[in-house]
Amino acid sequence: MGTTHDFLERCDKLAVMGGTFDPIHYGHLAVAEVVMHKFLPRRVLFIPGGQPPHKPDLTVSDGEHRYRMTMSAVCETPGFDVSRMEIDRNGPSYTVETISALREICPPNAEIFFIIGADALMEILSWESAEKLLTLCQFIAVHRPGYEIEETYVENLRKNYGAVIHVLEGPRLEISGTEIRKNFAEGKPVGGLMPAVAENYARTHGLFSTQGTELSPARFEKVKSQLELRLSPRRFKHTLGTIIEAEKLARHYGADVNKAKWAALLHDCAKEFSADKKHTLCKLWCVPTDEIMLSHIDITHSLLGAESAKRQYFVTDEEILQAISRHTMGHAGMSLLDKIIMLAYFIEP
Numbered sequence: 001m002g003t004t005h006d007f008l009e010r011c012d013k014l015a016v017m018g019g020t021f022d023p024i025h026y027g028h029l030a031v032a033e034v035v036m037h038k039f040l041p042r043r044v045l046f047i048p049g050g051q052p053p054h055k056p057d058l059t060v061s062d063g064e065h066r067y068r069m070t071m072s073a074v075c076e077t078p079g080f081d082v083s084r085m086e087i088d089r090n091g092p093s094y095t096v097e098t099i100s101a102l103r104e105i106c107p108p109n110a111e112i113f114f115i116i117g118a119d120a121l122m123e124i125l126s127w128e129s130a131e132k133l134l135t136l137c138q139f140i141a142v143h144r145p146g147y148e149i150e151e152t153y154v155e156n157l158r159k160n161y162g163a164v165i166h167v168l169e170g171p172r173l174e175i176s177g178t179e180i181r182k183n184f185a186e187g188k189p190v191g192g193l194m195p196a197v198a199e200n201y202a203r204t205h206g207l208f209s210t211q212g213t214e215l216s217p218a219r220f221e222k223v224k225s226q227l228e229l230r231l232s233p234r235r236f237k238h239t240l241g242t243i244i245e246a247e248k249l250a251r252h253y254g255a256d257v258n259k260a261k262w263a264a265l266l267h268d269c270a271k272e273f274s275a276d277k278k279h280t281l282c283k284l285w286c287v288p289t290d291e292i293m294l295s296h297i298d299i300t301h302s303l304l305g306a307e308s309a310k311r312q313y314f315v316t317d318e319e320i321l322q323a324i325s326r327h328t329m330g331h332a333g334m335s336l337l338d339k340i341i342m343l344a345y346f347i348e349p
């Protein structure tokens with residue numbers, strides 16, 4: 001299992017949260033936090049699964065992506081960690097194998113809690129080696145929308161299988177991965193449902209949307225209408241003029257016309273952020289600044305524009321981002337596209 005699980009060798013109290021995490025959302029995080037505070041494990045370990053054995057037809061995103069997206073969402077929380085053990089295992093992931101593997105790594109007599117949704121608990125007897133699993137760890141049962149935890153059923157598991165089951169009276173967040181994936185596909189917002197960092201990860205890797213990050217004419221028009229709302233009429237008019245000039249220059253000098261149009265479209269997307277917002281975002285987005293830039297904060301709008309294009313409009317093309325970042329202050333060794341955007345910006349009527 002390598003160095004990623006070194007801490008487990010000393011972990012005598014562990015809570016495990018399994019799931020596809022496709023994507024990770026506030027429902028998962030809220031439950032994990034309540035478990036952390038109520039049960040006081042040393043770690044809450046998120047384990048993104050491989051292909052779920054009981055849902056063979058379900059298409060899930062690539063395991064590596066789900067691992068990284070989950071890591072991005074939890075790594076800032078003390079005590080939270082993510083394990084690769086299921087995604088690195090080929091084939092279906094059986095919980096009994098995962099918990100057995102953890103038992104072997106953790107100290108003897110370690111307390112292991114497996115966090116389980118009410119819906120999954122009701123089906124647990126159909127799981128691989130269920131009877132063994134029920135004695136391998138303790139369970140923390142969590143309410144799920146539409147599923148009640150039946151006390152008689154839980155009592156049966158306790159009495160007949162020796163299971164230790166804690167029912168968590170905790171958050172009942174009505175968030176589902178299905179709903180979030182649907183929102184992505186339909187271009188609806190998901191910001192209230194999942195952490196921004198995980199959303200950005202999903203968008204920049206086009207996880208849930210076929211029209212996620214590509215530089216298509218349809219997405220160009222969509223971003224253009226977003227900017228029309230967000231920019232002043234004057235700034236939007238300047239943007240339209242810059243697109244026309246950039247397109248002409250790109251054709252004339254043999255540059256990539258589509259990239260020139262995208263760079264022109266977004267070159268001033270951060271221009272009208274307030275001075276306070278520019279200062280804050282320079283710090284938050286780790287934009288390198290110096291004294292002159294900080295005392296003339298408006299000139300950071302080109303660097304912030306490139307960050308905003310990447311983080312908020314999901315442009316991943318490095319040439320476009322560079323051209324946006326250089327359009328105000330220029331740079332040594334500018335590319336053809338850099339020069340076209342800077343020139344278009346100056347000459348548009």
Ligand SMILES: [Fe+2]
Pocket residue numbers: 267268271301302327328345
């Ligand atoms: Fe500008």
